[in-house]
Amino acid sequence: MIRKISDIFKEKEKTLGFEFFPPKTPKGLLKLYETAHLLKDLQPDYCSVTYGAGGNTKDKTMEVVDELQKRFGLPVMHHLTCNRHSISEIKQILNRMQERNIRNVLALYGDLPQDESICLEDKKEIKYCYELCKILKSRGDYFCVAVAGFPYGHINSPDRDTDIEYLKIKLESGGDFVITQLFFDNAVYFEYIEKLRRAKIQTRVIPGILPIVNYEKMLKFCADCEVVVPKEVHEIFKPITQDEEATRKAGVDFAVKQCRELLNKGAPGLHFFTLNKADPVREIIIQLREDKS
Numbered sequence: 001m002i003r004k005i006s007d008i009f010k011e012k013e014k015t016l017g018f019e020f021f022p023p024k025t026p027k028g029l030l031k032l033y034e035t036a037h038l039l040k041d042l043q044p045d046y047c048s049v050t051y052g053a054g055g056n057t058k059d060k061t062m063e064v065v066d067e068l069q070k071r072f073g074l075p076v077m078h079h080l081t082c083n084r085h086s087i088s089e090i091k092q093i094l095n096r097m098q099e100r101n102i103r104n105v106l107a108l109y110g111d112l113p114q115d116e117s118i119c120l121e122d123k124k125e126i127k128y129c130y131e132l133c134k135i136l137k138s139r140g141d142y143f144c145v146a147v148a149g150f151p152y153g154h155i156n157s158p159d160r161d162t163d164i165e166y167l168k169i170k171l172e173s174g175g176d177f178v179i180t181q182l183f184f185d186n187a188v189y190f191e192y193i194e195k196l197r198r199a200k201i202q203t204r205v206i207p208g209i210l211p212i213v214n215y216e217k218m219l220k221f222c223a224d225c226e227v228v229v230p231k232e233v234h235e236i237f238k239p240i241t242q243d244e245e246a247t248r249k250a251g252v253d254f255a256v257k258q259c260r261e262l263l264n265k266g267a268p269g270l271h272f273f274t275l276n277k278a279d280p281v282r283e284i285i286i287q288l289r290e291d292k293s
Ligand SMILES: Cc1cc2nc3c(=O)[nH]c(=O)nc-3n(C[C@H](O)[C@H](O)[C@H](O)COP(=O)(O)OP(=O)(O)OC[C@H]3O[C@@H](n4cnc5c(N)ncnc54)[C@H](O)[C@@H]3O)c2cc1C
Pocket: 049, 050, 051, 052, 053, 054, 079, 080, 081, 106, 107, 108, 109, 110, 111, 112, 127, 128, 129, 130, 148, 149, 154, 155, 156, 157, 158, 162, 163, 166, 169, 170, 179, 180, 181, 182, 208
């Protein structure tokens, strides 16, 4: 039986998770399973697979989650967005998850692709992610539900305090823990945690970590979701933009420093946005584990 991530929390103070996206091609799929195989040696507590993010096909998510669970016996969290589905479609998806022993879901509203937004308006029965959390929890104890948190505030939120109020509603509606949007400035994460605690939110908030492998793509992504890129990051990565290997190495060094501080100051683990690449994450974890030995 696949475990719920919330049950793992009862035994472990800090967890390690790897996020993948479902590739579009059979070749990409093979590469993903190779990557997952390599990363499995690092003994993650769970993996996760995105759903329709960045234009990727959502139909593949369940297939990949199912396959990873079967191959590795690990809990694999199915990201699920509610902006493209009616309530009855969501219920059918949850039925299929239950048939496949998929017990962990990252509940999300989802990114709205501009070209689809008009037809989505007609379909939209679920307005916010907290409603999806409620549907998931209506299945009794079956699902462990993660939700997204935004240390800089969500791009469409009026302000950070209101954003925290909305997060609280998601958690009261069934969210068991939080995974954050990426950030490079740890002070922003710790300020966020302080604000959450003041708002009486005691839930685990696992930092989302992006190892930088491509400066330009990282800048674009951060601009799209209004994540601030600190001066230090520009200073390190801008001069080496064209040098793939130097960027990869600097990305590893930066992430090791960032993760070391997060863990030392009490973060309850790490959730890596792997971009389906094994090497940078492997190097980061190995270096972090050398700290302990
Ligand atoms: C770790 C992580 C993984 C992700 N994976 C994916 C993925 O696989 N696929 C994908 O498409 N996207 C993914 N995303 C992106 C996410 O779907 C978008 O950022 C989305 O715009 C917000 O989703 P949410 O679940 O936070 O939505 P919500 O909590 O519904 O928030 C959406 C907006 O509505 C507002 N809001 C929320 N609740 C209320 C309320 N009660 N009243 C009024 N306003 C409210 C919020 O302030 C926010 O502006 C991921 C994000 C993170 C951090």
